[in-house]
Amino acid sequence: MDGYTVLRVIGEGSFGRVLLVQQDSSNWMFAMKEIRLPKSFSDTQNSRKEAVLLAKMKHPNIVAFKESFEAEGHLYIVMEYCDGGDLMQKIKHQQGKLFPEDMILNWFTQMCLGVNHIHKKHVLHRDIKSKNVFLTQNGKVKLGDFGSARLLSNPMAFACTYVGTPYYVPPEIWENMPYNNKSDIWSLGCILYELCTLKHPFQANSWKSLILKICQGFVSPLPSHYSYELQHLIKQMFKRNPSHRPSATTLLSRGALAWLIQKCLTPEIITEYGEQVLEETKKSKHSTLRKKARGRTRQKV
Structure with a gap:
C-alpha cells in the first residue's frame, strides 16, 4: 500500500x-x-x-x-477511478423517469466499443451487467471488473464454464451449452433493455421461473416512445440461437450507432485507439450492403 x-x-x-x-x-x-x-x-x-x-x-x-x-x-x-458511479446506481436514481433515447444510444455505443475491443483480443467478459459499467463526470462510459473474464485460444473457440449474474446470463448457459462472445452480446442486450425500461428484461419470484423466462426469451416491448430501431436492436440481441445474434462490430455498423461512433471517439482518441474500430465498422457495413445487394439480385432472377 x-x-x-x-x-x-x-x-x-x-x-x-x-x-x-x-x-x-x-x-x-x-x-x-x-x-x-x-x-x-x-x-x-x-x-x-x-x-x-x-x-x-x-x-x-x-x-x-x-x-x-x-x-x-x-x-x-x-x-x-470513474467519478460518475456505475450504471446500476444511475438507473436507480431515475426513480421511474425514463432516459432520453439519444443518451441511451450514446452510452450503448460506448459499451459496444469497449466490448468490441475485448472480443477482438479473444477475451470474454462473462459478467457484463449495469453494475460493471462505469461512468465519468464528462460522459465517458467504461466497462470494468474483469474478475470473471476468460481468454479464448482463438476467435471461434467455445468455452464451457460460466460465471455471471443470473439476470444477465443467456439461455445457452442455463441449457449447459458451450458459449462464446455472443453470450456477452445477450448480457449487453439486458443492459440496453434496462436503460430503456429501468428494470431487468427477465424477472421472476424464483430462480426456476427466472431461468424458464430467460430460456423462452420473451420480453415485454419497450415503452412506445422509443424508436423501432431500438426495439429491433434488442430483438436481435435476444435471439435464442447465439449464432443469430449480432457481433459487437455488427452492432456498431447499424445506422443509429454508426454515426455516433465519430461523436463518441474524439480526434485524439481516434488517433490513439479508434482507427481499428472505425475500419472494422466500415468493413461490416460494406459486408451488410453486399448481402442486401445479393438478396436483391436473387429476387430479380
Missing part, C-alpha cells in the same frame, strides 16, 4: 473490496481493488488473471489499468 492513501471503501463483493485511494506523489485518485488471495496455488493464479487481462486492455471505453502488487496475503489492482 506504499505510495497510496486510502480515502474510503467504494465497493464490496465476494472477492474483497474496492477502495478509493489517492496517490501520494501526484494527489490523483484511483480505484484500488483488494482481493484476498486463496491458499491454493491454482486459485491464486486465477486471482492474478484479472490483473494480467486488464493490463492488456487499452481503450477509452475500458477502465484503465495502472499497476498491481501483492502484500500481506492480498492482491491489489490499481485502476482508473
Whole structure:
C-alpha cells in the first residue's frame, strides 16, 4: 500500500473490496481493488488473471489499468477511478423517469466499443451487467471488473464454464451449452433493455421461473416512445440461437450507432485507439450492403 492513501471503501463483493485511494506523489485518485488471495496455488493464479487481462486492455471505453502488487496475503489492482458511479446506481436514481433515447444510444455505443475491443483480443467478459459499467463526470462510459473474464485460444473457440449474474446470463448457459462472445452480446442486450425500461428484461419470484423466462426469451416491448430501431436492436440481441445474434462490430455498423461512433471517439482518441474500430465498422457495413445487394439480385432472377 506504499505510495497510496486510502480515502474510503467504494465497493464490496465476494472477492474483497474496492477502495478509493489517492496517490501520494501526484494527489490523483484511483480505484484500488483488494482481493484476498486463496491458499491454493491454482486459485491464486486465477486471482492474478484479472490483473494480467486488464493490463492488456487499452481503450477509452475500458477502465484503465495502472499497476498491481501483492502484500500481506492480498492482491491489489490499481485502476482508473470513474467519478460518475456505475450504471446500476444511475438507473436507480431515475426513480421511474425514463432516459432520453439519444443518451441511451450514446452510452450503448460506448459499451459496444469497449466490448468490441475485448472480443477482438479473444477475451470474454462473462459478467457484463449495469453494475460493471462505469461512468465519468464528462460522459465517458467504461466497462470494468474483469474478475470473471476468460481468454479464448482463438476467435471461434467455445468455452464451457460460466460465471455471471443470473439476470444477465443467456439461455445457452442455463441449457449447459458451450458459449462464446455472443453470450456477452445477450448480457449487453439486458443492459440496453434496462436503460430503456429501468428494470431487468427477465424477472421472476424464483430462480426456476427466472431461468424458464430467460430460456423462452420473451420480453415485454419497450415503452412506445422509443424508436423501432431500438426495439429491433434488442430483438436481435435476444435471439435464442447465439449464432443469430449480432457481433459487437455488427452492432456498431447499424445506422443509429454508426454515426455516433465519430461523436463518441474524439480526434485524439481516434488517433490513439479508434482507427481499428472505425475500419472494422466500415468493413461490416460494406459486408451488410453486399448481402442486401445479393438478396436483391436473387429476387430479380
